């Protein structure tokens with residue numbers, strides 16, 4: 573079952589992003605899960621998903637396994653390319669005092685938006701791949717900050733030219749709970765907490781000096797192979813005309829709508845910053861609607 577986590581990643585690895593902003597970023601700081609992990613889980617030595625250390629992982633682009641949960645590049649790699657920046661270095665590869673001026677990647681495969689404690693308190697702790705939640709990743713960023721810039725003014729200058737990506741994250745919080753048998757109705761009550769964790773991390777980064785932030789939503793999980801397999805239904809009515817499970821896509825939209833509202837609140841609180849919502853749901857749906865248009 574665990575292997576299915578990453579089918580999403582492979583399926584959506586080529587989602588292109590058209591950032592129409594004229595802003596030229598000099599660095600990128602990324603927080604998230606397997607959708608954007610460029611090596612942290614593998615470097616950590618955790619044995620939860622060792623196959624990412626071997627081909628076919630990495631085979632179509634890097635020609636060797638990099639720790640990405642994909643045979644090729646991830647969305648974050650295409651974003652780096654779009655700004656003519658090097659691929660993001662995983663945090664666990666950064667040697668003390670030697671972090672790249674072009675940014676660092678804190679994303680960790682299997683990571684949740686909510687802290688591990690949340691899951692342990694609800695008897696879901698044993699399914700977690702990792703405790704390296706969004707808050708843990710923020711802690712790593714704070715530890716690294718003194719390597720990047722020395723005082724408030726130089727940090728502000730540096731971060732003004734940086735793009736901060738908060739997610740995608742939160743998808744695993746729901747994956748773990750759904751895979752343990754939680755119902756959609758039960759999981760809806762989790763959404764405000766997950767969205768709250770993402771919004772809190774976003775405001776924490778703003779307090780640290782971030783002014784350009786992108787926060788992606790969740791994918792149409794009802795179209796993903798793992799959900800289609802685990803939650804196969806005999807009722808034709810449960811599927812939309814593309815063969816996706818309507819209720820799970822509805823759940824992803826429910827999360828995304830709350831996230832968009834939370835980002836609106838942050839925009840009001842911090843009028844000097846730019847917060848982009850990245851519509852991964854809509855981008856992925858283009859593949860579902862017209863897969864043949866997107867064959868490489």
Ligand SMILES: *[C@@H]1O[C@H](CO)[C@@H](O)[C@H](O)[C@H]1NC(C)=O
Nearest residue numbers: 687688689690692697702703
């Ligand atoms: C993960 O977090 C739980 C709950 O906070 C804790 O009991 C456990 O020891 C942690 N595991 C690791 C590997 O840090």
Ligand SMILES: *[C@@H]1O[C@H](CO)[C@@H](O)[C@H](O)[C@H]1NC(C)=O
Nearest residue numbers: 722723724725727779780781
């Ligand atoms: C830097 O910012 C922090 C928090 O905003 C503040 O407490 C501190 O006094 C500032 N330091 C300088 C040197 O301005």
Ligand SMILES: *[C@@H]1O[C@H](CO)[C@@H](O)[C@H](O)[C@H]1NC(C)=O
Nearest residue numbers: 764765766767768769770772
């Ligand atoms: C977000 O921050 C608020 C205010 O500090 C806190 O009350 C709340 O528990 C936090 N939510 C999460 C999910 O961390």
